Amino acid sequence: MGKILCATRGGEASYRTQDQAIALARQRGDSLIFLYVIDTHFLDKTAAPIVVDVGNQLQNMGGFLLAMAQERAEGEGVPVQCICRPGRVRDEIKAVAREEKVDLVVLGRPAGEANAFAMEELRAFATEIEAETGSQVEIV
Amino acid sequence: MRQRIVPFACLLTVLGLALWGPFAGQAQSPQGDPATLLVSGRVLDTQAGPIPDVTVQAILDGKPVDVVMVDEANGWPTAQSRLDGSFLMALPLAPETLRALQVGQSHLVLRFHRATFANRSLSISPPAYGQGSDANGVPHTLVYLGDVTLARHLNPAFFFAAATFLVVFGLISFRVIHETVAALLGAVIMMGLTYTLGTFNDEFWIISFERAVAFIDFNVIFLIMGMMIFMAVMGQTGLFQWLAFRAYRITRGKTWLLAIALTGLTGVISAFLNDVTAILLMVPISIQIALMMRLHPFAFVIPEVLASNIGGAATLIGDPPSTIVGSHLNLGFTQYALNMAPLAVLTMLALFGLISLIYRKDYFGSPFRPSPDLLARLEVEARITDARLLRRSLFLMSVTLVLFLIEDLIGMPPSVVALIGATLLLVWVKPDVSHMLREVDWTTLVFFMALFILVGGIEEVGLIHMVAGAIGQLAGENLTLALLLMVWVTGVASGIVANIPFTIAALPVADFLTRTIPGAHSQVLYWALIAGADFGGNATYLGSAPNIVAAGLCDRAGYRMTFVDFLRVGAPITFVTLVVASLWLWLRY
Structure with a gap:
């Protein structure tokens, strides 16, 4: 049984990617890893008093979003592992792909201008993942 | 009525000051100097706001006169106005010189100067000289100038400060760089320019370090710091x-x-x-x-x-x-x-x-x-992740709120209340203090300090x-x-x-x-x-x-x-x- 990695958050765009990853896992008979990356860099330019453990808050929220994704996958009979860890999204996707010896990385296609990756940039990132981890990448 | 009271009150202040403080010693020594001329007044801008740090120079018959400083020693032979714009200067004159002034044979001119303001000279005419004496009965000659108004003057410092402020404001508002870095950059540009170009030409003088520090509201800084410690503890509960x-x-x-x-x-x-x-x-x-x-x-x-x-x-x-x-x-x-x-x-x-x-x-x-x-x-x-911590922090938060409610009665500044509450919390809860103090967001405090300086700069110019x-x-x-x-x-x-x-x-x-x-x-x-x-x-x-x-x-x-x-x-x-x-x-x- 191989492993498919799907980095996810929440929202409509993520649900579409999750569904595609779940369908691929079923089709290939692979297990699925959902990854949520705790990235607090959005606070870098704010001089407001950040005295709250934001990482912990985001870890709780990430855990909840992963639990939602897990419910969807298990509803389709796909075995799921969830990973929630801090860092930069790109770095952590590559790190988890290497650590878990992932066969396939599923990346969500940009949905309008709201997606963090423009399509061109996404393709370049896919090539980077393949080169650095040896995992295949599919843009869905 | 008010117009009559204010000069009278200022005159009383002049006399009061003459009896006390560093100047008192000079005025009375050794048996008092009857030829000392006291000059006082208040320097205001055209909006009746006080102007501090105005240099007042005395020119007697075209020559500068040594002035005995009454307040901070800011230079010789000049005096500078205080934060409220008032100034008090003493001119030790020979008795015959003073008599010559009183009869119009000599001529005294006071020259007011501060960067970003137009210079102003005031000629003192004989009727302005009055008489007074200190507690020992030593007589003095007094000149009360009342309010001296200086007009603003647009100079390169004004444009540099305004441009710096606008750029920093844009950087902060649109999050181009971290807000603290942006504010600090602005403050440093203003002070840096003051102490480089401004040292050689006061048309570039924006804000001195002393004035910059005076613009920082430390009540705000310590209040925010105290409440941050509270937040850091309560956020963990x-x-x-x-x-x-x-x-x-x-x-x-x-x-x-x-x-x-x-x-x-x-x-x-x-x-x-x-x-x-x-x-x-x-x-x-x-x-x-x-x-x-x-x-x-x-x-x-x-x-x-x-x-x-x-x-x-x-x-x-x-x-x-x-x-x-x-x-x-x-x-x-x-x-x-x-x-x-x-x-x-x-x-x-x-x-x-x-x-x-x-x-x-x-x-x-x-x-x-x-x-x-x-x-x-x-x-x-x-x-609830830590019930004991929650009970203690809620209790101390209540105590702090009570202190906030009664602070007016005891005249305690809010920053002191917040610091008392936060310190008691640190003492009672005994968290890892170094960790807790790391939780205080120092960048925010620096941001506020730099902002106060930045705004001080545009106020100065x-x-x-x-x-x-x-x-x-x-x-x-x-x-x-x-x-x-x-x-x-x-x-x-x-x-x-x-x-x-x-x-x-x-x-x-x-x-x-x-x-x-x-x-x-x-x-x-x-x-x-x-x-x-x-x-x-x-x-x-x-x-x-x-x-x-x-x-x-x-x-x-x-x-x-x-x-x-x-x-x-x-x-x-x-x-x-x-x-x-x-x-x-x-x-x-």
Whole structure:
């Protein structure tokens, strides 16, 4: 049984990617890893008093979003592992792909201008993942 | 009547000073010097604001005269005016010289000079010389000049300071670089220019280090620091997440009631803790509750953000503009709350009505029954994590609030109250102190200090004076017009640019208008400034820090909040809340 990695958050765009990853896992008979990356860099330019453990808050929220994704996958009979860890999204996707010896990385296609990756940039990132981890990448 | 009393009072002050302090020794030594000439007065700008650090030089028959310094020794043979613009100088003259002055045979000229002001020379005519004596009966000759007005003068320093301020303001408002770095950069440019080009040519002199430090309001700095320590401890208890989940339980998942409860809770938390902290504590759990209920998270998050800005106006410690203005006015917690809390409550009620209308489809649709697993997970996450810590911090928070309530009676500054509470908390709770002090966000404190210096710079060169004059001309002597201008100009500006630097920059304008407009002594224009800054920050995504932080949190949950998403809800609500604020302030004051 191989492993498919799907980095996810929440929202409509993520649900579409999750569904595609779940369908691929079923089709290939692979297990699925959902990854949520705790990235607090959005606070870098704010001089407001950040005295709250934001990482912990985001870890709780990430855990909840992963639990939602897990419910969807298990509803389709796909075995799921969830990973929630801090860092930069790109770095952590590559790190988890290497650590878990992932066969396939599923990346969500940009949905309008709201997606963090423009399509061109996404393709370049896919090539980077393949080169650095040896995992295949599919843009869905 | 007042015009007669002021010179008389100043004359008494001159005599009083002559009897006391470092000067007294000089005036009386060894048996007193009957030929000492005392000259006093007050230097004001054209808006009747005091001008400190004005150099006063005495020229006798075309030659500089040595002056005995009465106040700080700032140079020889010149004297400088104090913070309140007053100055007192002593000219040790030979008795025959003094007699020559009194009969007009000699001529004394006082030359007033300060960078960014036009120089002024005053000729002292014989009738100005009066007589007085100290407690030992030693006679002195006195000249009381009254108010000496200096006009502003636009020089390169003005343009450099104005450009620096505008660039930094843009960098902060549009988050081009970290706000602290931007503010620090501005402060450093102003002081750097002062001590390089300004050293050789005072046309480039913006602000001295001493003046820069004097502009920092340390009451604000220590108040924020004390409350940060509180927040760091209380944030670890899980209280706010627990309250949010209780709200879900109590309202039995009825969406509208839950939205009102979460919005109200955020408003109350923001009144006592910093609004960004309230958002960081409330928004993640609210997003999860919304997703569990299959609602769009914005239906909870945006009202919470709006409530945090409104709730922050209720108390002196709720929001930086409140703290800054309250401290500027030397207001106690109770005095502040008596004036602003009713307005915040009224505005919060308006917010409840408006969000019920705007989000009616989300709030009044058929409720979704959440998955038991997700519900159980959320319940575990929203538990009190440290009950002992919570009990102790709540007890000390109550003690601190009581101290805040009685501080006016004992004359204790709010910053001291906050530091007492925070220190007691550190002593009693015994957390890892180095960890806890790391939790204090020093970048914020540096940001505030640099901002005070930056605004001090533009005040020194006369930019704020110019803006105040323009607004003053626009308002004339009409208090209602000034009130509306203050609420709406501040409100609109705070929706576009960062409201903290705007508030600091607008304070001297409020000072000027309060001084010059009849009836403004009720401090209504300051309340208008707070209302405009706090409520106006709700108009756009960029208006205040909680908005940005909430948008970042939503983005981490996969819901990107665009400028338009926020504007669609924020702008109409800001409009209504500013109308409510204008009406309330107009009716009450």
